[in-house]
Amino acid sequence: MSLLKGIAEAFSLILTLDPYLTQIVLLSLQVSGLAVFFAALAGVPLGTYLGLKPQERTRFAGKLLYTLMGMPPVVAGLLFYLLFSRMGPFGVLGLLYTPTAMILAQFVLAVPIIAALTMIGIRSRGKDVQETARTLGAGRLLTAWTVVRESRFAISGAIVTGLGRVIAEVGAVMIVGGNIEGHTRVMTTAIVLETGKGNFELAVGLGLVLLIISFVINSLLYSFQGGGKEIA
């Protein structure tokens, strides 16, 4: 099969909304979307808090976040596998090979990325924003909200980077999800499987959908950031 033929057939699968492909894409978006949503809820406040603290007081936390940013997905997958396997401490919950376990594993991968990039963004301007808000009589909540709002370009970039990381990873979801058809099979695990089976059309189709999703999300971000002019 030539690559061109594969791409043509892939487009056909996408345009006809092939049920198998559609189900995989929707589950991927659901798992990664929820993982990043919860990771943003945890990572943005954490990054904001660290970004507003003096750098010398957050050195260890910063190093830890940077280290966790590079955590291999298989390690996160292994961790949750051990936690959720029948003999593990949370085995009784029966979460192994469920989308919930996949969300948790991706959550752990996304939090350090979102927190660290938020922290960097806040550091560039957050302290000045905080002081200005306080001099204008803002209370703690309004000050915190102003800092986040003023750093919205950096924060949105952090969230999109987190999403890019988890939607494209295969190791964690493969281990804790098990790649079960119709249940835990997502785009990346399906690509691995279909490639192994020699079913290249579907593999290429899924790869294209991944790229299209990434393009759409990053295009929206790029527009939101004013064409890359306002990052910090």
Added chain:
Amino acid sequence: MPDKDIILEVKNLSKVFDKEVLNIKKLSFRRGKVYGIIGPSGSGKSTFLRLVNLLELPTKGKIYFKGEDISMNGRTDIPARREMTLVFQKPLLFRTSVEENIAYGLKARRFTKEEIKARVETLLEKVGLRDFAGRHAGTLSGGEAQRVALARAVAFEPALLLMDEPTANLDPSNVELIERLIMDLNRNTDMTIVMVTHNIFQARRVAQDVIFLHEGRIVEMGATEKMFTSPQDPRTRAFVDGRMIF
């Protein structure tokens, strides 16, 4: 009985970073006056403003605002701070419209929409930016930004307006406009204005009383004209004569 005319008073105020950068035994500011704080670089002028505005906590000493000790316990979310504000040398404008920037302090104080609109319009007129309401703050020049920052600071009519080198690096027309605004505020309101400046001529033009700081300590203070015509301390004389290098 505390003097009701004194809006701000500091006693034994000290700030130590690596070394002591400020040490003021006693200093009072009266309601409705304009004060100029002058002195060479590193004399503690900006630190003083930041301490009064509670952006820094004093190492020791007390700050009294309207007779109330506001330096206690290191708390910064106290009601007194809503009655004062600080305009920075390089103002930070929020990434939104000019109008929204000026309205920020008013919204924080829950003014009504009508009142906010009216005050913003009046202030835009006063700072010569009537047609700039909808402009994004990021598109303003340095002078325009400083005028917006000043309008934003005075919008909620603080009892105490602190300004840290508000006209540094501005062109003469913007300097003149800002000085005129300060003098208007002094004439038409009860606001106490404390302005830090390098520019001794500006202090002479705008302030009624001047405080000369050197190496974190008050060298001399008093009525502006007296300070400039007959300074008592040789260091003050050197500074006002332009002989002190800074």
